[in-house]
Amino acid sequence: MKTVMRTVATAVAALGSLALSSVALATNGYFTHGVGAESKGMAGTGVGSNGFSGPIIVASNPALGVFASDSWEAGLSIFSPRRSYVAGDSQLNGQLGSFSLAPASATGQIDSSSEYFPIPYVAKNWRLDNDRAVTFVFYGRGGMNTDWDSSAASATSAFCDPTGQQAVVSGPGPFCAGEAGVDLSQAFVSLNYAGRSGDNFAWGIGPVFAIQAFEATGVASFTPITKSFYENLINTGQPGPVQNLSNNGHDFSYGLGIAGGIWFGLTDSIGLGLAYQSKMSMSSFDDYSDLFAEGGGFDIPSSIKVGVSFGGNGAFRVNVDAEHTMYSDVASINNPMLNILGCPTTRSPQNPNPNDPEGCLGGARGAGFGWEDMTTFKVGVEWTTSDSNTFRIGASYGEQPIQSADVLFNILAPGVMEQHYTIGWTHRNQRGGAWTASFMYAPESSVVGPNFFDPTQTIELKMDQLEFEVAYRW
Numbered sequence: 001m002k003t004v005m006r007t008v009a010t011a012v013a014a015l016g017s018l019a020l021s022s023v024a025l026a027t028n029g030y031f032t033h034g035v036g037a038e039s040k041g042m043a044g045t046g047v048g049s050n051g052f053s054g055p056i057i058v059a060s061n062p063a064l065g066v067f068a069s070d071s072w073e074a075g076l077s078i079f080s081p082r083r084s085y086v087a088g089d090s091q092l093n094g095q096l097g098s099f100s101l102a103p104a105s106a107t108g109q110i111d112s113s114s115e116y117f118p119i120p121y122v123a124k125n126w127r128l129d130n131d132r133a134v135t136f137v138f139y140g141r142g143g144m145n146t147d148w149d150s151s152a153a154s155a156t157s158a159f160c161d162p163t164g165q166q167a168v169v170s171g172p173g174p175f176c177a178g179e180a181g182v183d184l185s186q187a188f189v190s191l192n193y194a195g196r197s198g199d200n201f202a203w204g205i206g207p208v209f210a211i212q213a214f215e216a217t218g219v220a221s222f223t224p225i226t227k228s229f230y231e232n233l234i235n236t237g238q239p240g241p242v243q244n245l246s247n248n249g250h251d252f253s254y255g256l257g258i259a260g261g262i263w264f265g266l267t268d269s270i271g272l273g274l275a276y277q278s279k280m281s282m283s284s285f286d287d288y289s290d291l292f293a294e295g296g297g298f299d300i301p302s303s304i305k306v307g308v309s310f311g312g313n314g315a316f317r318v319n320v321d322a323e324h325t326m327y328s329d330v331a332s333i334n335n336p337m338l339n340i341l342g343c344p345t346t347r348s349p350q351n352p353n354p355n356d357p358e359g360c361l362g363g364a365r366g367a368g369f370g371w372e373d374m375t376t377f378k379v380g381v382e383w384t385t386s387d388s389n390t391f392r393i394g395a396s397y398g399e400q401p402i403q404s405a406d407v408l409f410n411i412l413a414p415g416v417m418e419q420h421y422t423i424g425w426t427h428r429n430q431r432g433g434a435w436t437a438s439f440m441y442a443p444e445s446s447v448v449g450p451n452f453f454d455p456t457q458t459i460e461l462k463m464d465q466l467e468f469e470v471a472y473r474w
Helices: 002-019 055-059 062-066 220-225 227-236 337-342
Strands: 072-087 099-101 117-128 132-145 154-157 169-172 181-196 201-217 251-265 270-277 303-310 316-325 374-384 389-398 419-428 434-451 454-473
Touching (some): 055 062, 055 072, 055 132, 055 181, 062 181, 062 201, 062 251, 099 454, 220 227
Antiparallel strands (some): 072 117, 099 154, 132 181, 181 201, 201 251, 251 270, 270 303, 303 316, 316 374, 389 419, 419 434, 434 454
8 A cells, every 4th residue: 555655646736736736727727628548539528428438537527436446547738728819900009098909900810829738637446345436546637828928928007107197108918017927737536436326326425625826917007906906005005016017927725625436326327427627716826816816716617417327228328417617616717807896996987885895806897808618518428349449529619608798808718619529538458457548629709808008909819728648557
């Protein structure tokens, strides 16, 4: 057992370093379309399926650990998102208190760099007596990354005046504070316990530990609408420094939640699964307490999944799943940009509490990305052609969570993907091991809306994605 634990610890340390080094914006909001190469080859389905062999399937439904093989599994994907924004012409060009992005008529489409990211996972299942199983899993499933470093990107506003005199000037970067972007990485570790009661019912439950790393750059121009700026102004009469907004390197947060699931065998060939992962209360990003609502809060939202699996004759299977992610659980993700009008420094006549700083960035009601809850529908098909080979295809659809009124902030987090198409293949060798590969293509999706600080200008966010994953089970 000590040898096993040392092996696990070494794998976690190595993969943790890789997972947290760079994770791009994922596919369903900021979560990947599935976990594990087998499931990803079927568009992330499998909540109701007892047909997968790899132990990573417990990340989809903890109850399925009793059906997975007594084995190790490790996988690595190369994920490639291509993100762009297009700003329309402005009639204000930074005048009258507006904040105007350089229009595409002068710059063309602005593309985010950094287009390839590794995302690993590792899992081990221990089959016990009395139809029980213990499963260890480590995986990256969430994150967002943008890197707006194009020399063509700029903005014009009184906010851009580096002297603080509020002259209307232009500055580099989409928020006139230099190269801008965010880097959010999330890694999950769980230890799952599952059991069976007869042939037609299984259950599973276990704690989930998460670690997040976050960095933001190029957003210092939002200093005057932060809670710290207003409080300094009130307390000293002078606009004091705001230290926890931008360009502070990577900060880390930690938290714990719980995941559970059940599986019913409705007939010999039809299975029904239900899985839930709780909201994870994470420690705050103290180095970005002036950016995120609730003083740097960035919890991980809860999710619920349901799936039906039709096993057919054993060689052919169809999975139909639905997954609902509660982004409304998290203020820094769900709060709309409209909340900025509640910050006293905006002097908005619509502000019912003109002396309350909680509407500023970093406050309890501070503006976030304005994401709504997201429901994704998935279907996957697999067929086994021989003892050695199984093939898979899949497709999914979920309406992207960004509202058109919130496109300006979402230049940092353009989670606009809606459709995904996948294929996969497993080859089992004579030594008992199995290679699995999956490929995902997400065609371009976009959202268009007005620039919140310049209603005469529109902003379009666009993205398409590719992902290739390979895994080995032994």
